[in-house]
Amino acid sequence: MWRIRAFEERVGELTRANEVHGLVHLSIGQEAVAAGVCCALRTEDLVYSNHRAHGHAIAKGAPLEGVLAELMGRADGLCRGLGGSMHLVDVEHGLMGATGVVGGNVPLALGSALATRLLGGDRVTVVFFGDGAVQGGIFVESVNLATLWRLPVILVCENNGFAEFTPRSAHTVVERVSDVVAPYGLERETVDGNDVVAVREAFARFLAAARGGEGPFLLECLTHRLRGHYEGDPERYREALAAEDWQELDPIQRQQRRGLDEGWLDSPAQLEQEAREEVERAVLFARESAFPPAGLTDELVYAS
């Protein structure tokens, strides 16, 4: 979680310095979902992400250097500088794609799960999406098909209570995403998404069943987006969280308190320090990476 937090805080700075380009959506405050889910997965398991993708990519194993170089539009980026923050892909680590279209790749995860069934193996597919994606027609179509075909896919909803700039109550009368899918009869659970242990335990139950070819499952993680919808969002639609409230919510501080209480964590500061040093190495790497050659744009329109 510290690797994600340190990375994204640095990305925020680099965005303001105009070194990271484009629309940047940070997941600070939501790290427990990415970490709790991905730490249970194998490298060959497949993950789909969304416009707030950095945490999922890092938790799934994408190297910080490659992620940051991508955000900076460099040739050594995960996608050779052609994707950017919202479109991270790292096939080697099972990250099959993030999308800038809210909800747009939920059915792609179903397709990957279908491929696993037809080709054999016990690979599991996971798709992360926000509560804002649930009101789109493609979500309902996908839940219907995933349940109809009993696909081994785990739908992970990060319910941070805000769809872009407006609260969930302005989008729907259904408060819980797990209630939205209730008529389809799939196994579902809503957990405290800022508690990495709770996320991991609930996810692990679904994962074990999905390994056996069962599915689909829906895990709703109630969480909090500390930053705006995007970097630069003036956030006129909500009040800033009080510091003491954040201490209670922050998934990292909570896990550190748990570790200290239970005696398995000696030095939280050291974890933070190591993460920040790794991020600085990634910054140096990305800054030294060249911009992609001009011909790359034409070269990769079609596969051959």
Place this chain on the structure above:
Amino acid sequence: MTETTYLKAITTTLAEAMRADERVLVLGEDVAEGGPWGATAGLVEEFGSERVRNTPISEAAICGIAVGAAQSGMRPVVEIMFIDFLTLALDQLVNQAAKAHFMSGGQLQVPLVLRTQGGAGQRGGAQHSQSLEAWLTHVPGLKVAMPSTAADAAGLLAAAIGDPNPVVLVENKTLYYRREEVDGEPVLLGTARIVRRGRDVTVVALSRLVPEALDAAEELSADGIEVEVIDPRTLVPLDLETIVESVARTHRLVVAHEAVRNAGFGAELAARVQEAAFDELDGPIERVGAPFAPIPFSPPLEDAYLPGRAEVAAAVRRVLAS
């Protein structure tokens, strides 16, 4: 050489592809029942319901599932029953399928075939009859094929299934039952076919307008006008070279399709030819297409709306007079 129909050529090609490669699967509305025309008839009996998958009426999800399956090792062939319904799946096609290879820096490939059909003339009204292929040609990353014969339907479908990119095959419902000889020759995407040789005017026609242009050519031949008819077969990639070579001989060009003229693919053809061979042209390029209106239902109005042999012949006479 065997005689078959455009429709049976598709069924046979799908079956051959599924026999040759177990990664090929077919999915779409009612495909296990053969679909409304029977293009997938008999496949479920041979290959089973895991590989020939009926879907709900969820065009976006069907298309999205196919994209995910394609980039995870399968070779899905999706059927969207009418091209009019492709509107519901355009996010999946335009934002996901077309860009995955590019945006991933080449890591992903989407070997997806999307079969659909368009065309008017069967009193289907304005939501079951359109020709929307030009939209697709505006999206880098997609390939677009439009067979006009049974042989090309088979050849282009086989080529599309073997291609590592998303390919949309736009069939035409009024051509489905034409009986034709099929030689089983492979077709490369991006190769036009000179359907008829002629010295006076080049007509580049798409889909149903190919047989209409041939009829017009026979009529004009009686008046001593010899028309060369070219079927590009794929709009993306486009075999511009064959078209320009022809124009260099005839010096006159007519482009013809059933889609509305405004921003139709004919506009792109005209622009590309004048860029490549302006000096070869002896007069303005004529465009044949439907008027800028939705397709009317009433039979006499639909018949009057549809471009065909008469419109092609009139356009040829106009370019010769210019």
